[in-house]
Amino acid sequence: MTMAGEARNILVINLTRLGDILQSTPLLQALKAECPSPRIDYLAVSGFAEICRMIPQIDRVIPFDFNGAVAASKGAVSSLPRRVEELRGFFDGLAANRYDTVINLSHSRISALVCYLLNAPDTRGLTLDSEGYRQIRHPWARYFFTANLNRLYNRFNLVDIHLGLAREHDDGSREAWSAGGRRGLSLQVSEAARTKARSLLEGWNGQEAPVKIGFQPGASLASKRWPAASFTALGQLLRDELRAGIVVFGSPAERELAGQVAKPLGDAALNLAGRTDLESLAAALQQVDLLVTNDTGTQHVAAAVGTPVLSLCFGSALSHETGPYGQGHAVIEAAMDCFPCNFQVQCTRYRCQERVQPEAVSLAVRNMLERPAYEIWPDDPRFEGLNLWRTRFDADGFWTQAPAVRRLLETHQFLNLVIREIWKDILLAPGGKPRPEPAVLHKVAEALTEYQAPDLPRFSEQIAQCQSAFAHIQELAGTGMTLCRELERLGRHPAGDLERMRQIGERLAGLDRNLEVIGLRLPAVNHLVLDFIFGKQNLQGHQVPHLAAQTLLLYHRLADGADRFHAALQEWKTLFRRLEWIPDPGSRPVAPLPGARETNAALIIG
DSSP states (O other), rough: OOOTTTTOOOEEEOSOOOHHHHHHHHHHHHHHHHHHEEEEEEEGGGGGGHHHHHOOOOOOEEEHHHHHHHHHHTGGGGGHHHHHHHHHHHHHHHHHHHOHHHHEOOOHHHHHHHHHHHHHHHHHEEEEEETTTTEEHHHHHHHHHHHHTTTTGGGOHHHHHHHHTTSSOOOOGGGGGOOOTBBBOOOOOOHHHHHHHHHTTTOGGGGGOOOOEEEEEEOOGGGGGOOHHHHHHHHHHHHHHOOOEEEEOOOOGGHHHHHHHHHHGGGEEOOOSSSSSSHHHHHHHHHHHHEESSSSSHHHHHHTTTTTEEEOOOOOOOHHHHHHSSSSSSEEEETTEEEEOOOOOOSOHHHHHHHHHHHHHHHHHHHHHHTTSSSSSSSOEEEEEEEEEEEEOTSSSOOOEESBBBOOOHHHHHHHHHHHHHHHHHSEEEEEEEOOHHHHHHHHHHHHHSSBBOHHHHHHHHHHHHHHHHHHHHHHHHHHHHHHHHHHHHSSSSTTOOHHHHHHHHHHHHHHHHHHHHHHHHHHHHHHHHHHHHHHHHHOSSSHHHHHHHHHHHHHHHHHHHHHHHHHHHTTTHHHHTTSSOOOTOOOOOOOOTTTOOOGGGGGGO
């Protein structure tokens, strides 16, 4: 294995789509900064090799025929022998590169198989063990799987999760990878592409418009696609109110959809759907002042070239996970209990799309164009029933979303602020000394200033439920540690009590089932339970003392995490008094912050 500071031969595996590839570029920036002259190969699906060649940190693109490999694995009988030989040759060629580090950003079994076959000294992400069972290597990779199964309680962007994989142990540094003081995605646009983009706009009447707005009406799924009629109505508002020119983007397959949007706008719109390749698309996006888009790869291209993005998130798209990376973007989502869609559910009516009206999007566009990126927008009846976010970086260099409009604090939002800060401690200093509790609470208090006071009785009840659940997790984890110590002791004795060991095994299995029930009943605590479950799945070996010792560490991690969350939640009243959302005990009542909702604070003051 190469030592720190030595050149490394690195393979990054990313068998996903355009947006995911772009969201991996800050990781590549970090890898380049980590050691002198590292070589980075990038294994990508053949159809996305073009975008990889526009990323300056990639030294070599290795296209992979993913569809062919999957077809072989599904039993295309007639071609199976040939495909197996092709795959064997492909993997042998990869192995000949003798990679020092392999980072798997995909989560498919075939990508895990690639990692296993390469057997690099340093593997991060999903791989397989010698018996074919799944292994998740690296704390941030494990966190990704945890977050993917508990989406409403994750507030780390995919980019920052990828960035955590840049080091064997993430120390939290994010600033070092800024370019010119600006953290962001990487994409190289040639002068030839810029020339082509300018030629596409030549002769268009809207070229001299005081503001040019891009539209991306397409999306991979109908559930993520704001109706064409809504885009057209938005274009009419922007044309009439701002004298804006509208540039409609899309793939060749989206020409008809783009035409439905552009045609009613007449000369004010230019339809570029199907007229750009990826590089000229990036160059054309540089020509507009702002892009209004569904959750697509195009939004990440725009973010990479520095164009502000207003992202409309529908269906299963959740902006906290994959929103436009960078400062000064904005997001609109429907504030609905069913949002985001469950991946396993087929929605029959897209009410989230109906909730977002063109008038609200038009007002958001004007706020983005006319107000500083850090300024909270005035609330407006047109924003009713919507969540609006502004993107920025926090004091630790992590991407985050802040409210664009000051609204009542919901319990899940408070919990997510606490969860985010404590998971930073867990992931950035594994086994190290966590920040003192006041440091975590200070970060949460800063974020709370952008909200209004919540419905306090309801909030208090929900926080109490979480505290009770964390206390129960602590109790179960403590019992688990006691049992593991006994099991380790018995396992080391030549004549260990097999019956007692069996009883301990049954009790541990029962404990784990109880933990799973707690997590399923209350998603706000399930992130800790899932982290524990994935940790147990990672255990290797057959010797009882070794497995008992490793399981003991997992129970200790679980107990420590539950203790941290329980302690932080105990301080919520202290935070609220600091914000004057509730009065100090025995003091005269203080007026709520301007615009704050009146609550019966006396009911919950302790």
